[in-house]
Amino acid sequence: MKSKKVEDREGFKAAQALTVGHAQTTRVYDVPVVVDLSKCITGCQICIDSCPVDCLAVNPETTKAHMKYDECWYCLACELDCPKDAITVKIPFLIR
Amino acid sequence: MEERIIEADIVVVGGGSAGSTAAIRARESLPRGRVVLIEKAHVKRSGAIAIGMDGLNNAVIPGHATPEQYVKEITMANDGIVNQRAVLAYAESSFAMIQELDRWGVKFQKTESGDFDVKQVHNNGRYVLPMPEGYDLKKILTRKIRREGVQIVNRLAATRVLLDGDRACGIIGVDVRTGEIGVVLARAVILCCGASGRLGLPASGYLYGTYENPSNAGDGYSMAYHAGAELTGIECFQINPLIKDYNGPACAYVTGPLGGHTVNALGNRFIRSDYWSGQMMLEFHRELHSENGPVYLKLTHLAPETIEEIERVLHRTERPSRGRFHLGRRQSYDENLVEMHVSEIGLCSGHSASGVWVNERGETTVPGLYAAGDMACVPHNYLLGALTYGKICATSALDFISRAGAPALDADQVAAERARLLAPLSRPDGIPHHQYEYKVRRLVNDYLQPPKTANRMNKGLEYFLRAKDELDEVGAAGAHDLMRVAECGFIRDCAEMAARASLYRTESRWGLYHHRLDFPEMNDDEWFVHVNLKKGPDGAMVLFKRPVGEYVVPMSRAELSGYRDLRVSERSPPLEPPTVHDGMAAPP
Ligand SMILES: Cc1cc2nc3c(=O)[nH]c(=O)nc-3n(C[C@H](O)[C@H](O)[C@H](O)COP(=O)(O)OP(=O)(O)OC[C@H]3O[C@@H](n4cnc5c(N)ncnc54)[C@H](O)[C@@H]3O)c2cc1C
Numbered sequence: 140m141k142s143k144k145v146e147d148r149e150g151f152k153a154a155q156a157l158t159v160g161h162a163q164t165t166r167v168y169d170v171p172v173v174v175d176l177s178k179c180i181t182g183c184q185i186c187i188d189s190c191p192v193d194c195l196a197v198n199p200e201t202t203k204a205h206m207k208y209d210e211c212w213y214c215l216a217c218e219l220d221c222p223k224d225a226i227t228v229k230i231p232f233l234i235r
Numbered sequence: 236m237e238e239r240i241i242e243a244d245i246v247v248v249g250g251g252s253a254g255s256t257a258a259i260r261a262r263e264s265l266p267r268g269r270v271v272l273i274e275k276a277h278v279k280r281s282g283a284i285a286i287g288m289d290g291l292n293n294a295v296i297p298g299h300a301t302p303e304q305y306v307k308e309i310t311m312a313n314d315g316i317v318n319q320r321a322v323l324a325y326a327e328s329s330f331a332m333i334q335e336l337d338r339w340g341v342k343f344q345k346t347e348s349g350d351f352d353v354k355q356v357h358n359n360g361r362y363v364l365p366m367p368e369g370y371d372l373k374k375i376l377t378r379k380i381r382r383e384g385v386q387i388v389n390r391l392a393a394t395r396v397l398l399d400g401d402r403a404c405g406i407i408g409v410d411v412r413t414g415e416i417g418v419v420l421a422r423a424v425i426l427c428c429g430a431s432g433r434l435g436l437p438a439s440g441y442l443y444g445t446y447e448n449p450s451n452a453g454d455g456y457s458m459a460y461h462a463g464a465e466l467t468g469i470e471c472f473q474i475n476p477l478i479k480d481y482n483g484p485a486c487a488y489v490t491g492p493l494g495g496h497t498v499n500a501l502g503n504r505f506i507r508s509d510y511w512s513g514q515m516m517l518e519f520h521r522e523l524h525s526e527n528g529p530v531y532l533k534l535t536h537l538a539p540e541t542i543e544e545i546e547r548v549l550h551r552t553e554r555p556s557r558g559r560f561h562l563g564r565r566q567s568y569d570e571n572l573v574e575m576h577v578s579e580i581g582l583c584s585g586h587s588a589s590g591v592w593v594n595e596r597g598e599t600t601v602p603g604l605y606a607a608g609d610m611a612c613v614p615h616n617y618l619l620g621a622l623t624y625g626k627i628c629a630t631s632a633l634d635f636i637s638r639a640g641a642p643a644l645d646a647d648q649v650a651a652e653r654a655r656l657l658a659p660l661s662r663p664d665g666i667p668h669h670q671y672e673y674k675v676r677r678l679v680n681d682y683l684q685p686p687k688t689a690n691r692m693n694k695g696l697e698y699f700l701r702a703k704d705e706l707d708e709v710g711a712a713g714a715h716d717l718m719r720v721a722e723c724g725f726i727r728d729c730a731e732m733a734a735r736a737s738l739y740r741t742e743s744r745w746g747l748y749h750h751r752l753d754f755p756e757m758n759d760d761e762w763f764v765h766v767n768l769k770k771g772p773d774g775a776m777v778l779f780k781r782p783v784g785e786y787v788v789p790m791s792r793a794e795l796s797g798y799r800d801l802r803v804s805e806r807s808p809p810l811e812p813p814t815v816h817d818g819m820a821a822p823p
């Protein structure tokens with residue numbers, strides 16, 4: 140039999156779990172769209188315009204294009220439209 | 236912060252296939268008018284045809300097929316539940332659309348004598364017109380839109396139709412880059428927002444690993460619903476036979492005419508026709524879950540030149556990453572069978588029959604509101620149906636605005652939607668949108684993937700209602716996330732519609748699309764009707780029957796059952812309950 144103390148604590152935490160706020164983590168993920176920084180031209184936004192799911196953006200740290208959101212449809216629009224052939228799209232790992 | 240307000244004669248929402256021709260047609264007739272095209276992505280690469288398309292699946296070309304034959308084929312493939320007038324309007328005006336595309340520079344496959352080279356894929360007639368060089372389709376349409384002077388607004392995701400009384404008078408949405416609220420006040424609204432393609436969860440667990448372009452999250456279904464429009468056939472799900480894991484078309488329409496076909500693990504054919512119908516999907520599903528599964532597309536028997544030809548099309552157009560997918564698994568069409576599976580569910584009238592209720596003029600039940608393409612119910616309408624109905628809607632909208640006065644903007648509606656849209660920014664550390672979406676879509680698989688039962692669907696419905704409250708916990712770190720959170724709402728709405736419509740129709744119909752284990756038979760006496768739904772006066776969803784209109788192309792009962800026996804062999808294994816998703820972890 141559970142002791143009264145354990146039950147009280149569990150009841151209290153169970154209620155608290157319903158109302159407590161959110162917590163975050165930080166971690167870097169591997170993403171499937173790879174931009175060759177030596178080829179990508181600063182100021183060009185062609186691939187960023189092409190992406191139908193809006194997952195590319197300028198990386199402020201490099202001023203070059205990068206995959207900002209891991210939401211790729213592996214459609215290849217960015218790769219086909221890049222004038223510098225700077226992009227390689229890999230099939231996302233979950234379906235590779 | 237003030238919102239950006241644009242005034243227009245006609246606003247077209249969604250610049251994919253249907254939206255392109257709607258905008259072009261509207262501008263052609265209103266050279267001094269204001270035609271605004273709103274696109275969530277960028278029109279140059281948006282929608283199902285972002286990377287082109289390898290053929291027209293339903294071309295009704297004189298000398299090869301008649302509109303009446305086509306209407307019969309589609310009526311049969313839908314077990315009789317169609318608005319034939321709407322299908323006929325497509326069949327009669329689609330050839331003119333092909334000729335127009337031809338003039339614009341779209342390259343169709345032709346015979347040596349210059350005739351369109353039409354192929355047979357359907358059970359009865361010949362309607363497939365290959366476009367081996369169809370990768371330029373989107374570019375051609377975009378050039379035409381620009382040339383006509385359509386005002387394009389890219390990266391604005393529409394979220395609600397605005398109403399003046401019960402009349403549609405514009406749209407409101409959010410700029411997915413800046414978070415700015417955008418409003419278009421218009422005299423008529425044409426929704427062309429594509430399918431509800433992010434409804435079920437792909438078995439891979441990858442949220443964006445969908446058949447449809449993921450930008451089509453059911454936005455149009457939900458927006459039409461909240462505007463008070465009727466939707467129909469929602470229980471007639473879209474389920475496709477796709478390359479396993481890749482979740483894209485294989486594609487039987489390209490390979491079929493060149494000699495490819497579907498086989499089971501024994502290498503035997505088991506379906507008579509590779510045309511995508513619910514009846515075909517039922518046989519596919521049975522085979523997959525029998526001792527003869529898995530199911531494959533077989534090309535290994537073809538000549539090397541034919542395989543090269545197939546690769547030239549499949550690896551360049553539509554879903555060109557098919558090539559690198561196969562290479563990644565060290566597989567090729569000449570040496571390996573392509574493993575196929577049954578997709579998760581979606582809503583799409585381009586392939587199946589779920590959509591906003593429209594008549595042969597593209598009118599919804601809301602004045603001033605039109606819908607075309609995958610989101611509007613003209614069954615099996617595909618690409619050419621979207622392009623043709625875009626034009627039809629524009630013509631009807633032009634007629635409407637010539638009679639209707641200028642609408643008024645309701646500041647309260649704008650303020651309410653602005654508050655709803657931007658609320659997730661106030662909880663940047665809230666539930667991430669992809670977790671919310673993963674959960675709803677996983678529940679769709681668990682409870683709605685056919686075969687269906689009332690017990691399971693009622694359970695699912697409970698969760699989808701709970702998800703309505705959970706939506707208030709989802710957070711957004713920026714403008715892009717706001718779009719995703721809005722999509723979460725669309726997806727949830729579509730899940731609720733799918734559950735309720737499927738519960739309402741207490742029979743089985745359309746093969747796998749609405750296969751109910753608790754009502755396994757088709758019951759024409761009670762259910763030879765459309766099931767429609769809309770938002771009731773108190774805000775709750777109401778469902779009701781709408782009679783099937785009198786056929787304009789009469790058909791006998793025997794003709795109606797033309798798609799009911801697609802199996803090659805005599806022995807049909809029993810249908811097993813579905814295996815629910817693979818249980819992969821949610822993507823980061
Ligand atoms: C992979 C694939 C292969 C196919 N193959 C064939 C084929 O070979 N032959 C054939 O005939 N048919 C085929 N089809 C079907 C055909 O492509 C579609 O039926 C047709 O293109 C649908 O056109 P649409 O305008 O309804 O949707 P789409 O062309 O997808 O356009 C919808 C547009 O709306 C935009 N949008 C969505 N929500 C919003 C919002 N809230 N605000 C603003 N914009 C929004 C989207 O970004 C998109 O640009 C295929 C479809 C797919 C997905």
Ligand code: SF4
Nearest residue numbers: 179180183185186221
């Ligand atoms: S299109 Fe190419 S060059 Fe331009 S930003 Fe993208 S990666 Fe860089």
Ligand code: SF4
Nearest residue numbers: 190211212214215217
């Ligand atoms: S492949 Fe398509 S979806 Fe993926 S990043 Fe490039 S343009 Fe976007």
